[in-house]
Amino acid sequence: MHIRPAGSTDLPRIERIVHAAYARYIPRIGKPLGPMDDDNAGSIRSGRG
Numbered sequence: 055m056h057i058r059p060a061g062s063t064d065l066p067r068i069e070r071i072v073h074a075a076y077a078r079y080i081p082r083i084g085k086p087l088g089p090m091d092d093d094n095a096g097s098i099r100s101g102r103g
Contacts, residue, residue, distance in 0.1 A: 059098075059101060060097075060098050061098065062095075062098055062099075064098070065094060065095055065098060068094050069094060072089055072090055072092070072094070073090065075089075076089055076090050077090075
């Protein structure tokens with residue numbers, strides 16, 4: 055297994071994973087959860103992704 059920092063081409067996959075993990079809770083809570091609003095593109099650009 056090779057672990058590497060996320061790149062811009064990974065963004066769509068990351069967003070799909072976050073959506074799949076948290077979307078089921080929106081009806082219960084009534085709004086998107088915090089991780090769904092995270093700036094993943096910004097995290098990738100800054101090297102934190």
